[in-house]
Amino acid sequence: xxxxxxxxxxxxxxxxxxxxxxxxxxxxxxHPIFFHHLLRGVRNGARLYVVDPRRTSSAQWADVWLGIDxxxxxxxxxxxxxEIIHAGLVxxxxxxxxxxxxxxxxxxxxxxxxxxxERDTGVPAEVIRALAHDYARADRAQLCWTLGITEHHNxxxxxxxxxxxxxxxxxxxxxxxxxxxxxxxxxxxxxxDMGAIPNKLPGFQDVExxxxxxxxxxxxxxxxxxxxxxxxxxxxxxxxxxxxxTACYIVGENPVxxxxxxxxxxxxxxxLRHLVVQDTFLTDTAELAHVVLPATAxxxxxxxxxxxxxxxxxxxxxxxxxxxxxxxxxxxxxxxxRRLGADWGHPTAQEVWDELRSLSxxxxxxxxxxxxxxGGLQWPCYDxxxxxxxxxxxxxxxxxxxxxxxxxxxxxxxFEPPVDELSDEFPIRLTTGRRLDSFNTGVQSGRxxxxxxxxxCLGLSPEDAARLxxxxxxxxxxxxxxxxxxxxxxxxxxxxxxxxxxxxxFPEQVATNLLTVDAWDPKSGxxxxxxxxxxxxxxDGQREMAGAARQARV
Amino acid sequence: MSAVFVGLPRRMVExxxxxxxxxxxxxxxxxxxxRQQGIETPTLCYLENLTPVNVxxxxxxxxxxxxxxxxxxxxxxxxxxxxxxDSERVRTSRRLVLELLASxxxxxxxxxxxxxxxxxxxxxxxxxxxxxPPRGAGERDRARAGEHLAPDGASAETVAQPAKVDxxxxxxxxxxxxxCYKCVEACGVDAQNTFAIAVAGRGFDARISTEFDVxxxxxxxxxxxxxxxxxxxxxxxxxxxxxxRRSGAWDESRQTVTTTVCPYCGVGCNLxxxxxxxxxxxxxxxxxxxxTRGHLxxxxxxxxxFVQAAxxxxxxxLGPAGxx
Numbered sequence: 053x054x055x056x057x058x059x060x061x062x063x064x065x066x067x068x069x070x071x072x073x074x075x076x077x078x079x080x081x082x083h084p085i086f087f088h089h090l091l092r093g094v095r096n097g098a099r100l101y102v103v104d105p106r107r108t109s110s111a112q113w114a115d116v117w118l119g120i121d122x123x124x125x126x127x128x129x130x131x132x133x134x135e136i137i138h139a140g141l142v143x144x145x146x147x148x149x150x151x152x153x154x155x156x157x158x159x160x161x162x163x164x165x166x167x168x169x170e171r172d173t174g175v176p177a178e179v180i181r182a183l184a185h186d187y188a189r190a191d192r193a194q195l196c197w198t199l200g201i202t203e204h205h206n207x208x209x210x211x212x213x214x215x216x217x218x219x220x221x222x223x224x225x226x227x228x229x230x231x232x233x234x235x236x237x238x239x240x241x242x243x244x245d246m247g248a249i250p251n252k253l254p255g256f257q258d259v260e261x262x263x264x265x266x267x268x269x270x271x272x273x274x275x276x277x278x279x280x281x282x283x284x285x286x287x288x289x290x291x292x293x294x295x296x297x298t299a300c301y302i303v304g305e306n307p308v309x310x311x312x313x314x315x316x317x318x319x320x321x322x323x324l325r326h327l328v329v330q331d332t333f334l335t336d337t338a339e340l341a342h343v344v345l346p347a348t349a350x351x352x353x354x355x356x357x358x359x360x361x362x363x364x365x366x367x368x369x370x371x372x373x374x375x376x377x378x379x380x381x382x383x384x385x386x387x388x389x390r391r392l393g394a395d396w397g398h399p400t401a402q403e404v405w406d407e408l409r410s411l412s413x414x415x416x417x418x419x420x421x422x423x424x425x426x427g428g429l430q431w432p433c434y435d436x437x438x439x440x441x442x443x444x445x446x447x448x449x450x451x452x453x454x455x456x457x458x459x460x461x462x463x464x465x466x467f468e469p470p471v472d473e474l475s476d477e478f479p480i481r482l483t484t485g486r487r488l489d490s491f492n493t494g495v496q497s498g499r500x501x502x503x504x505x506x507x508x509c510l511g512l513s514p515e516d517a518a519r520l521x522x523x524x525x526x527x528x529x530x531x532x533x534x535x536x537x538x539x540x541x542x543x544x545x546x547x548x549x550x551x552x553x554x555x556x557x558f559p560e561q562v563a564t565n566l567l568t569v570d571a572w573d574p575k576s577g578x579x580x581x582x583x584x585x586x587x588x589x590x591x592d593g594q595r596e597m598a599g600a601a602r603q604a605r606v
Numbered sequence: 607m608s609a610v611f612v613g614l615p616r617r618m619v620e621x622x623x624x625x626x627x628x629x630x631x632x633x634x635x636x637x638x639x640x641r642q643q644g645i646e647t648p649t650l651c652y653l654e655n656l657t658p659v660n661v662x663x664x665x666x667x668x669x670x671x672x673x674x675x676x677x678x679x680x681x682x683x684x685x686x687x688x689x690x691x692d693s694e695r696v697r698t699s700r701r702l703v704l705e706l707l708a709s710x711x712x713x714x715x716x717x718x719x720x721x722x723x724x725x726x727x728x729x730x731x732x733x734x735x736x737x738x739p740p741r742g743a744g745e746r747d748r749a750r751a752g753e754h755l756a757p758d759g760a761s762a763e764t765v766a767q768p769a770k771v772d773x774x775x776x777x778x779x780x781x782x783x784x785x786c787y788k789c790v791e792a793c794g795v796d797a798q799n800t801f802a803i804a805v806a807g808r809g810f811d812a813r814i815s816t817e818f819d820v821x822x823x824x825x826x827x828x829x830x831x832x833x834x835x836x837x838x839x840x841x842x843x844x845x846x847x848x849x850x851r852r853s854g855a856w857d858e859s860r861q862t863v864t865t866t867v868c869p870y871c872g873v874g875c876n877l878x879x880x881x882x883x884x885x886x887x888x889x890x891x892x893x894x895x896x897x898t899r900g901h902l903x904x905x906x907x908x909x910x911x912f913v914q915a916a917x918x919x920x921x922x923x924l925g926p927a928g929x930x
Contacts, residue, residue, distance in 0.1 A: 237871065238867060238868060240872055491870050500909050
């Protein structure tokens, strides 16, 4: 946000705030320990708004639940912005001093009346108005989101629409007020920190525009760095399609399962001239590889650090001896470098980290000793006396323009419905999500048993189930424009008519990603897992036939 | 400039502890004051990450001017308080509490401090007579409030009963339960807010129960295991630990505890991996870490088997009554 990719607040702040908006997040199940902090906030008196197409277990704790139609978030956010402006609730001092582009933003949201947003989103105008007024009037407010915002073809625009609201009301850069994107994996934040983004060097230093940073890296490494951004995953798949990308080295990722439209991902990755996969498991992607490099489980068989959703860098440590033949990621990478003719020696995790600290200013103060003593540190942490930052962007509130620095820009965004349009042939909106006991494609969570585990099933609203003549446990055929899968039906009263739900956890039971669309956000590369148009049919006599048809399509 | 609200400044309060004048921040409890002075105070139901419920009464101290003894764990200091932590009244009360608990509950896994307190307070749990025979599975759970046979005094009543083994994750051995409420607190408002368990029954029949005493898989339980994390007596236990103890293979001297970060979502919960013979046998979280305060979810607590081969065939089975 405004230059650095990380949440602005700490978990502690959600306990000490006045209003919490949980937008496109079922944190009760996907981030349960964050939800502990959130519930403390609720018990301390904060009001909770939950924006989610499903009435999730998170929504059950809300003062107000906004049951939004999938993918209409921008219409809702723009209507909230317009209402704040028209009601005179804009934090004018903050907007004047710390932002740019307010006029253009105000103009862009003008068409988003409450009535229009009600039509776009399915949320009653009065409820949208209540959210606008409560958010704008709150002394402190936390705006939190997860994949419900980002797994869309317009993910970046969705996030910008939320940031605009924080700028409008000054709910950023103060203790208790902030923007909180909850990260889905234990080190996805750390991956970004370390430069695993096409246009960034470690520490969010831009490879194209930050000449000074690039020179620093070039001096340290003694090589010239390509001054151009690379591809993100969705662009890589397109490059494979064009025949431009013919070899891949994939570390700790299972795109054959995790990419939307897995037919296409498997075809493209399986068709590479050379594929190397480095992973803890022989994943479906590794099965296609020419070379598999077995790697340690980084959280318990190796030393290192990971970064959490509150920008906190914490140590992971080796607790188990890895199985024979399995090597540490650092060792593997250095060995490959050696065979390519570069001797990087045999650095320890700490030595690699210290090198990073010498090149990434926001990590400079995070010595292993301090990480141990303090239970982790939150970036930015510029030197060994710096305590780390609890929240970001306090500078926006400085009196002195010089210290206030570059203002934060409003970014007008327009509502675009999901790419996969509903039609008479595909009338039901399928959305995807996670369950408490499981995780992503089940590579990790599939190997422990728990009484919570339920077989994969298609969640249908009671109204749709009745209309389709489907009862609990009966099998249905779910078809999208890309493929069909069979799934048992679960009649779920938390779903509204026209909305169906599947997880991605059990691809061997129901390969959900055969259905999902591979449309992706051109700015971030995330795919639209959350919005698929499907048709649901009863399966009885025609079951054999459908099975055969499905086989033919795989 | 945006200020961080840090609360009102805390004044210092003068109290007299065992004849010594001391100053502690206002709002502190007597327990915190005792600990600051290095005065050991036994506790069973108290834990840093839970709200004190002051039910075990083993931390009681004498406050001059107070008719009854007061629980140190929850009583805030007041200016001029004169407190005795080792008077005859205090010692008698602590001894009796320990005797009643030890005569009725299996405290063998409650840790070495409990044994030490028993010795130092001269507790003799045997003086109430030999223990009554254990109850059958579910017998105590079916007890109805107010319906009692008068005891004959020949033996000491106990809570001995078979362990409840009804799922793959954890075991509830209520013959070890001192009814400290910690699990109820952790399942409830102090952490998890799931409310799967509560205290049912009255008097000596009181016990921890799911709604209508259903098995855990049919209850509201979400298997976060935060109840195990706070249990002081081993009544709640990982199934992996329970099985190893039953086969005699549990050996803490061969275990290492390593702090690392959970491999699942991006919250960054610290895990303490208890490892024996290169296998994870238990997972806890540090009580004093800001992110978890000792509490985890089902994935962090039980989701580790993907890094190790399946254990040898579980021979104890998961029979409906289970255990012994």
